[in-house]
Amino acid sequence: MMEHxxxxxxxxxxxxxxxxxxxxxxxxxxxxxxxELLAVIAIxxxxxxxxxxxxxxxxxxxxxxxxxxxxxxxxxxxxxxxxAKKRFPTNGWGFAWTGEADRGSDRRQxxxxxxxxxxxxxxxxxxxxxxxxxxxxxxxxxxxxLSTPIQGINCPSRRAGLFPWAMTWSIVNAxxxxxxxxxxxxxxxxxxxxxxxxxxxxxxxxPPDWTSAPPNTDAGPVSIAxxxxxxxxxxxxxxxxxxxxxxxxxxxxxxxxVTDGLSKTVILGEKYLAPERYLDGIDGGDNEAxxxxxxxxxxxxxxxxxxxxxxxxxxxxxxxxxxxxGIFGMAFCDGSARFLDVNVVPAVFRSLGxxxxxGPAGESP
Numbered sequence: 001m002m003e004h005x006x007x008x009x010x011x012x013x014x015x016x017x018x019x020x021x022x023x024x025x026x027x028x029x030x031x032x033x034x035x036e037l038l039a040v041i042a043i044x045x046x047x048x049x050x051x052x053x054x055x056x057x058x059x060x061x062x063x064x065x066x067x068x069x070x071x072x073x074x075x076x077x078x079x080x081x082x083x084a085k086k087r088f089p090t091n092g093w094g095f096a097w098t099g100e101a102d103r104g105s106d107r108r109q110x111x112x113x114x115x116x117x118x119x120x121x122x123x124x125x126x127x128x129x130x131x132x133x134x135x136x137x138x139x140x141x142x143x144x145x146l147s148t149p150i151q152g153i154n155c156p157s158r159r160a161g162l163f164p165w166a167m168t169w170s171i172v173n174a175x176x177x178x179x180x181x182x183x184x185x186x187x188x189x190x191x192x193x194x195x196x197x198x199x200x201x202x203x204x205x206x207p208p209d210w211t212s213a214p215p216n217t218d219a220g221p222v223s224i225a226x227x228x229x230x231x232x233x234x235x236x237x238x239x240x241x242x243x244x245x246x247x248x249x250x251x252x253x254x255x256x257x258v259t260d261g262l263s264k265t266v267i268l269g270e271k272y273l274a275p276e277r278y279l280d281g282i283d284g285g286d287n288e289a290x291x292x293x294x295x296x297x298x299x300x301x302x303x304x305x306x307x308x309x310x311x312x313x314x315x316x317x318x319x320x321x322x323x324x325x326g327i328f329g330m331a332f333c334d335g336s337a338r339f340l341d342v343n344v345v346p347a348v349f350r351s352l353g354x355x356x357x358x359g360p361a362g363e364s365p
Contacts, residue, residue, distance in 0.1 A: 074331065240252075
């Protein structure tokens with residue numbers, strides 16, 4: 001009887017069977033010790049600690065670039081307005097007014113420079129809200145516009161979106177906003193001086209000739225009729241003689257009037273705001289809305305030292321500054337935009353806000 005083997009065989013030269021043995025190897029895997037695991041965790045922590053500042057710096061660099069682009073686009077909007085109308089946009093009548101689409105962009109227009117460049121920054125529909133309407137429907141359209149977000153008016157290092165209206169008074173040609181409103185982080189160049197003649201302020205010894213709307217003489221005239229009156233004309237003429245910037249009450253400045261040179265005169269820049277005031281609408285230079293008339297919400301003055309946003313540091317809402325450490329952004333009347341050092345020489349910076357003083361000497365900072 002033939003026996004069968006469970007092993008496989010192979011033939012060889014002498015005819016005998018050779019059993020092929022199968023060898024199985026078992027490999028063991030050693031586990032991490034607790035000490036080794038802790039060491040790995042510590043190394044990962046160190047690497048993350050080294051990486052995070054670099055990531056944050058890269059993000060801030062991107063935000064700075066976006067902010068500078070915002071200013072450039074707004075400046076170009078102003079220049080396109082000047083090209084079309086032969087003057088920079090007016091800055092309107094006062095903070096208690098918003099835009100009137102049927103009243104052009106000269107001294108009959110109660111809203112400021114941001115409203116007036118809307119058609120030049122791809123926001124024509126927003127600009128035209130209320131056009132052709134009257135009475136309650138017109139006011140309702142103005143209120144809706146006041147509460148509509150606007151792209152490109154906020155610094156991405158600071159904030160975005162809509163913010164609460166905390167004021168007790170109403171907009172003359174709209175009513176009191178019940179919804180949140182957009183606010184701008186960029187302000188137009190009101191000139192080198194704030195508390196001297198040239199700006200309508202309750203602290204100014206040179207108040208307007210018209211009867212002012214509530215709550216004070218910063219508000220603008222009490223009615224459309226008052227804004228069209230001879231008292232308004234005399235107010236505008238008085239301010240025009242005394243101001244040195246691009247945007248002020250009733251302003252109609254052309255490029256020809258920027259005698260210091262377009263590249264040496266600022267048109268707008270980042271405004272200062274303490275961090276704790278970013279969202280609440282309490283700061284006196286950030287308590288209304290973007291689409292109002294002449295006010296510190298949309299204009300600033302170069303007599304004030306620029307600051308980086310600093311918790312607990314109020315500035316009376318009148319100066320430029322930024323959330324970018326060590327620098328702040330400004331755009332010039334030639335459409336260029338760049339960052340300046342917050343330690344810029346005060347006299348040079350002050351001169352940048354004056355369109356007709358013969359300075360600054362040499363290159364601007």
